[in-house]
Amino acid sequence: MNKFSFYNGGSAFWYLIIFGFSLSYTPALGNKLLRQMQSLPQQTQISGTITDGTSPLPGVTISIKGKATTGTISDFNGQYTLAASPDDTLVFSFMGFKTVTETINGRKTINIQLKEDTTQLQEVKINAGYYSVKESERTGSISKITAKDIEKQPVTNVLAAMQGRMAGVSITQTTGVPGGGFDIQIRGLNSVRSNGNNPLYIIDGVPYATDPIGSGQASPVLPGQPSPLNSINPEQIESIEVLKDADATAIYGSRGANGVVLITTKKGRRGGTQFTANVSKGVGSVTRFMDLLNTPQYLAMREQAFANDGISPLPDQAYDVNGTWDRSRYTDWQETLLGNTSEITTLSSSISGGSAGTQYLASGSFNKQTTVFPGDFNYKKANFNLNVNHESENKRFRSIFTVGYTIQHNLQPRDDLMTSALALAPNAPALYQADGSLNWENSTWINPLSSLEGEYEAKTYDLIANSVLSYQISKNFEIKSNFGYTSTDNNETAALPSTQYDPAYGVGASYSALKVGTMSRKSWIIEPQLNYKEQFGKMGLDVLAGSSFQSQEGKMRDDLGQGFSSNSLIYNLAAASVKSILLSQEQEYRYAALFGRINLNWNGKYIVNLTGRRDGSSRFGPGKRFASFGAVGGAWLFSREDVLKDSKILSFGKIRASYGVTGSDQIGDYQYLDTYGSTGSNYGGIIGLEPTRLFNPAFGWETNRKLEAAVEAGFLNDRIFITAGYYKNRSSNQLAGMPLPGTTGFFSIQSNLAATVENKGLELTLRTVNVQTQDFNWTSNLNITVSRNKLVAFPDLESSTYKNIYSIGEPLNIKKVYQFTGVDPATGLYTFADRDGDGKITFSGDRTLVKDFNPKFFGGFQNSFRYKKLQLDFLFQFVKQENYNATAFFAPAGMLSQQPTTVLDSWKQPGDIASHQMYTTGANGEAANAASRYASSDAAISDASYIRLKNISLSYDLPLQLKDMRCKVFVEGQNLLTFTEYAGADPEFKSAGYLPPLRVLSVGLQITF
Structure with a gap:
């Protein structure tokens, strides 16, 4: 007789069931039940591993066909286990890959390899900030890169990972010194203020202030202040979305004028515990050195310069040519001062896992970089x-908690040695004496290593925390709130010890100085939101309403200490005999907003998206603190029309357009108020105050009107996918200084200029799946942006202080220069066009030729190859532009300064036809003036277009026999090759006197188990 056991027996319910069964039981019924039970298929455990041909795929859904309630998900190792019958059919599905069905046929182990499906990519959710939307149904312009691209680059700043990969996004590196920054422009320059063009950064839903850290007074080695975005570790980023048009950015209102960068960090996933460790070692070096004069060429130039200037005999101070310095000596100062190899070490690890209800991920990383400069800097x-x-x-209830903490320690020489490397004479003295001390060569030169006696040191501590709580009240209604907190603290010191001076001067520690900069910035944000979704037949409705409350407080102070009793005490400000405050300020910023979105979707074909925001900012005066912004976007998915939906050629087609108004309050705090500063004068023990800014209650918002139209089309099952878009943005009501007459005692008053700036352009992206087989895949991505920037209007420009900077109808990023007309064969001097026809060359009348420094077009071409377990990716970045050439880095030819080899083609006697004028030591006033004008003419500007192998990554998954372990080796490179006709230091680089970006090559190992 069968025995039955029941969970928690004794229940009256189960007694009734047993009693009823015993009353109705008959032998015939028992035999029938037994036959039915024997006919049921027996359940067995099915297991296996799912990969993409290269690595395991976690998160794949495995279900049994026809049994909706049965299924599982693959873990981090791509492994799964499922109870099924021998004749069941398994269904393997994963976003972005083709669904696979597999009949069990009595097997217990089934391994599956999924193939990418570009058509599925249209169903991927895109982060639009306050909401997400399917890629196929978005009405706005959003570019995206994922961890798949980011983690293959040996970079420490998130902006470096974006270079060349997004249409409409131009990024340039400002220095090759570790910890330096980047300039980013999303669809051009909108503001006449250089610091008014930064986009809004959102990290896991938290606005992250990207205002420069500190005032810059204590960071001379960097062209600007340290980049706050160094606090974000690229390895921990899951995706980066850039919102560009009004439809995408208007929901951010006053902060979306220059675009929005959404950074999402990696999250935990369901599955068994997984541990991943990475270690890599890399080297960095200057991409290339300039061709400079050797010693005989240099000495011949100098001697000719003295002869041209009629100076004989040679003066005592001409140490390089009069025999004081060894005339046979040669030093390649670029190699000596910039030729070291930077060593880069990166260690990182993570542990993740979780159940269906709770997932976690904890990760940590460490990075160290030395420099190409002499000395132990890092x-x-x-x-x-x-x-x-x-x-x-x-x-119904969901919560997300994310916290990141970063510590940075930057120790660099006090000055960048780039200037010295390009200026020192090739026969300048040796750096060290025989005893190892600095060589001052009898006080005939300033040893370039003397600046290494002082150090620049910065310590930065950064915290970003975010929590999102949501509750599904009903099927269609959800309430959610976002809570965020950020904290950034920075301490900088720049030391100027007396040991940097020639000992012959007898300078003691009392001449030592120390600059100290401290900065603290804290902010919090709370954003409650409501979301309602409903389907009315063919009409889908998605409504979002929310509010935002943000507070930010900042403190900044710069101190100067002078006169120390000993250089050993120089890093202790309290030990200075004279202390002064260079800058001291506190800032407070309050921001509040209401925002909303209504999305209408008819039958998946016709989509309308309405967004709006009402903003309030403490940065404006009474009556001007609130403003409204909004946009409308629409899309028509014409490929879903009946006449096209079964097309074998066109697999996807969409036309979208948008128009709206966004704004900007990037002007800094208290700009509309009367402010006062210290006079620095002590009168009767009291330091006086003086007015520094005038009150302007009419100071209001800057506005940006954006228009866009685009078409997206996929062919041959989206194996060829094209996006082409046109945009036109106009920024007006410019936040800037209104010029004032000098009689007022002020140069300007903060106001809204009636100036209008226009940006327009074309963006094209092309994605192709060239080859897709089981063992070999090849995909390509191309993006090109053609952009134009123009100052449309600027009332009374010619009578303002901006007249020498801007021109109506020209871009903002221009330089007004002299028009070079060649070298006069009779006089040997540079000549220039008399553009105003007054018979003489003047600054105001003839320095009027406009040269545009904006890129004409830019983009990137990326390719990805996979053969079995071998993966190769590379990216070529290209830019069509003009830039200052080598002339910007050098003094006039003939002075005590190194020169590029191009100056060898110089005028030497009447009748000579040459590209460069006569050499001069500076004593010839006419020649010196002509050389100065030459450096400010179009002759100093040339084509700086380039094609650069920006990134390359080669990886291989080792064929280990260990079931739960993966091991991958990789080689990565950055800035490896550059093809250009540019004659300067680096075509990307725009800051003369600073170290350009480095070439980096790295090898590493990743272990996962």
């Missing part, structure tokens, strides 16, 4: 990140 960064996601059993 940049170190340590980072920790934690993410915990939770979902209740009924799936």
